[in-house]
Amino acid sequence: MGRRTLVVTALAVMALAGCSGADNSSAGGSADMPARAVAPAPAQGNSTPGAKEAAPDQAQSQPAGTAAADRQMVRTADVSLRGEDVEAVLAKVKELAQRENGFVSLENSSSSTGSVTLRVPADRMDVLLKGIGEIDGTTLVSRSVKSEDVTEQVVDVESRLATQRASVDRVRALLDRAATTSEITDIEGELTRRQSELESLQRRHDSLKGQVALSTISVTIRKESAAAQAEEEMGFLGALASGWSALVKAFRVIVVVIGAVLPFAVVLGLLFAVFWTLRKRRRPVTGGGAAVQAAGDVEQAER
Numbered sequence: 001m002g003r004r005t006l007v008v009t010a011l012a013v014m015a016l017a018g019c020s021g022a023d024n025s026s027a028g029g030s031a032d033m034p035a036r037a038v039a040p041a042p043a044q045g046n047s048t049p050g051a052k053e054a055a056p057d058q059a060q061s062q063p064a065g066t067a068a069a070d071r072q073m074v075r076t077a078d079v080s081l082r083g084e085d086v087e088a089v090l091a092k093v094k095e096l097a098q099r100e101n102g103f104v105s106l107e108n109s110s111s112s113t114g115s116v117t118l119r120v121p122a123d124r125m126d127v128l129l130k131g132i133g134e135i136d137g138t139t140l141v142s143r144s145v146k147s148e149d150v151t152e153q154v155v156d157v158e159s160r161l162a163t164q165r166a167s168v169d170r171v172r173a174l175l176d177r178a179a180t181t182s183e184i185t186d187i188e189g190e191l192t193r194r195q196s197e198l199e200s201l202q203r204r205h206d207s208l209k210g211q212v213a214l215s216t217i218s219v220t221i222r223k224e225s226a227a228a229q230a231e232e233e234m235g236f237l238g239a240l241a242s243g244w245s246a247l248v249k250a251f252r253v254i255v256v257v258i259g260a261v262l263p264f265a266v267v268l269g270l271l272f273a274v275f276w277t278l279r280k281r282r283r284p285v286t287g288g289g290a291a292v293q294a295a296g297d298v299e300q301a302e303r
Contacts, residue, residue: 072151072208075125075215079132080141082224086114089138089221093118096131097217100124105216111223118217125215132219139224150208157205164198 083089086109093116094104102120109115120128133140171194175187 070151071149072154072212073122074148074150074208074211075122075145077125077129077143077145077215077217079129079143079217079219081132081135081138081219081221082141083135083138083221084224085137086110086112086221086223089135090114090116092135093132093219093221096128096135100128100131102128102214102217113223114221116219118219119214120217122213122215125217128217132217138221141222150212154205154208154212157201157208161198161201161205164194164201168194168198 081089090107090109094107097104097118097120100120101124102118104116105119106117107115118128129143129145133143168191171187171191175184175191178184178187
């Protein structure tokens with residue numbers, strides 16, 4: 001029982017050490033990188049005075065260049081083309097991608113439109129974009145390029161990977177020294193959990209590195225006549241949408257006005273109903289009195 005308690009305690013201490021190790025390795029890695037980048041190269045014994053004076057400037061410019069070269073960038077691009085023959089343009093785009101060691105990851109096409117998603121090595125992306133924009137018989141409608149810096153994410157995942165690998169190795173070493181069945185069961189459960197975390201980090205790392213290594217280009221091709229027709233339809237649909245929007249706004253205004261007037265209308269209606277009821281009740285009495293008075297006047301006249 002005491003030995004099992006010691007094993008569980010050791011696992012808990014190792015878990016805490018792994019967490020603190022990840023933080024320390026991240027901080028240490030980020031702290032050491034600038035120090036290595038800033039450290040200037042030793043001066044040569046036979047260097048001239050002019051070279052010694054220029055050395056500080058070179059040492060200052062070196063870290064910036066090194067940092068820029070080490071950045072991990074994910075680049076994507078969207079290109080829109082117009083052409084008479086959609087299938088021919090698609091074939092030419094795929095040919096250009098293969099020429100730059102790229103490949104097609106997704107493709108859709110019809111008689112009037114087509115689209116293709118390309119994956120190409122990051123250092124060949126600009127060349128491929130230039131070639132796509134210069135395809136004969138096409139018009140470049142639009143082109144946009146986006147870049148995302150994932151350097152911090154890559155560094156963080158790599159640091160956590162190193163820490164997690166060391167943690168898994170420690171648990172395996174502890175498993176080799178386990179003597180009882182209960183110890184083996186506890187350590188194997190902890191080892192399974194840490195291996196699962198390690199595999200998850202590895203997949204995340206592979207995904208980031210894959211996005212950095214291969215840029216994504218999405219190309220859309222629309223037939224010239226179909227594009228013109230689409231613009232005309234968009235003009236009609238735009239006018240229809242504007243009219244519908246105006247109608248909805250007018251209806252909303254009417255509803256608001258009705259809601260504001262309704263309380264007053266209810267009160268006025270009740271007052272009018274009371275007044276009308278009282279008036280109807282008084283009208284027969286007034287008419288009978290007038291008739292009696294008229295009859296009395298006639299009798300007096302006859303006398």
